[in-house]
Amino acid sequence: MRFLYLFFLFVSVPFIQAQNQFVPDDTPYTTALENAKTQGKPLFVMLYADWCPHCNLMKKEVFSDPAVLAFLNKNYVCVWKNIEKEEGTALKNKFNTKSLPTFLFIDPSNETLLYALKGELKKEAFMAEVNASLNPKLQLPYLEKEFLADPGNSVKFFNYLNTLKKGKDRTDLSVPTHIYLNTQSDAQLISETNWRVIANGVTDIKSREFQYVLSHEKExxxxxxxxxxxxxxxxxxxxxxxxxxxxxxxxxxxxQREVTKSVRLQKIDSMVFKFDLTLAERTEKWQFYKKVTLDNAQKLVWNDASALKDIGQTYLKHISDTESLKKSISWVKHAIELNDSYDGNLLLARLYNKIKDKKSALQYARDAKEIAKEMNWNPKEVDALLTELNTK
Structure with missing residues (x-):
């Protein structure tokens, strides 16, 4: 009997787990659309990818609940599309989807988007949104119509915008934002309400509204x-x-960099500088990297020891001309003036070694060794460098 009990236990547990595991139904989109028309229901579409952790958590924690699926199937015709397969890719492009997971609530009669959600939601929040999506006065077409009938009305604008941004990225909010802001004079822009509008929906760096913010920061x-x-x-x-x-x-x-740089603010220059370095590293454009750092490192990251050391590491790996390496040495020296550190001294030793200045390389390697000893750190890297230098 005990054997039979254990046998049934081992068989039944995987079966129960399988029952609770959500498996997407890959019904063709056109079939689901026709079914929705026939049944007089809206269409629910989940766009996901197998590699998306938020999608997988939603499947595991929300769609594995029979009550959730029962509600969806009662009120919608449901389809689940992987964006890396043909139909999913087409729907991702059609509805300009940039985040995963995305949930689309569609009127099947004309494929109008009624409602949209993006990102991972807990079960309670998801079900609250699904219920809201069934209310015609909370759907995008109604809210858009109300807003366009009175585009200077901030309440109607925010009703539309707040629903729109549940499923869209900020760049998709630009059109209604500028429709509203075109009803406002320059002087009217300086208000708490209109600041919220600008903060939520303005994405064009050359736009009248953003340029006005830059020229009236204090106000x-x-x-x-x-x-x-x-x-x-x-x-x-x-x-x-x-x-x-x-x-x-x-x-x-x-x-776009030239457009951005036309706004002459140091805080913007600093951000562009960091993007420049990231792009140069990813595309391995080391001459561009060198030009950007030689032009701007001292101006923009002079008091950032970590940034100066990062640049020095890149020079060590990818830059070969002696004069540029000497410049990077001056940056790393300043970094250890700001924050004397093991890694900074070791980096200086390696940079000096690269330009064949053995004396200076030994000095900074010994300084690094001393810091490692004081901190009780493993000196393996600096010991290897000292061995190399002493055998030259």
Missing amino acids: FAAVASQSRIDRKIESIVSESLRPYVDNLDTTNYYK
Whole structure:
């Protein structure tokens, strides 16, 4: 009997686990669309990828619940599309999806987007949103119509914007934002409400509104705060440049870089500098890396010991001409003036070794060895360098 009990236990546990495991139904999109029309239901689409951890958590923690699936199947026709397969890719492009997971609620009669969600949600939050998506007065077409009928009404604008941004990235908020802001004079822009509009929806660095913020920082800081102004400047620069860096699109990066650099603020120059270095490293454009650092390192990261050492490490690995290496040595020396450290002294020793200055290399290697001894750290790296230097 005990054997039979254990046998059934081992058989039943995987079976129960399999029952609770969510497996996406890969019904063709066109079939699901026709089924939704026939049944008079909206269409629910989840866009996901197998490598997406947030998608997998939603499958495990939300869609494995029979009550969730029962509610979805009662009120929607549901499909689940992997964006790395043909239909999923087409839907991702059709609805301009940039985040995963994304949930689309679609009117099957004309494929209008009724509602959209993005990112990982807990079960309670997801179900609250799914319920809201069934209310016509909370859906995007109704909210958009209400807003366009009175585009200067900030309440109607935010009702539309706040629902829109649940499923869209900031760049997709630009059109309604500028429709609203075109009803506002320059003087009217300086208010807490209109600052919120700008902060949420303005993404064009050359736009009238952003340029007005830059030229009236103090006035906007009085109705918002300087930290909020700074965060907006940082976000708009990031949104302008990061996509090109992520896609290694050097042609468009350099074009947008010139637009960004036309805003002559040191805080923007510092951000562009960091994007320049990231792109140069990813594309292995070491001459560009060298030019950018030689032109700007002392001006923009002179008091950042970590950044100076990072640049020095890159020079050690990828830059060969002696004069440039000597410049990087001056940066790393300043870094250890700011913060005397084992890694800084070891880096200086290696840089001096690279330009064949054995005496200086030995000096800084010994300094690194002393720091390692004081801190009770493993001196393996510096010992190897000292051995190399002493055998030359």
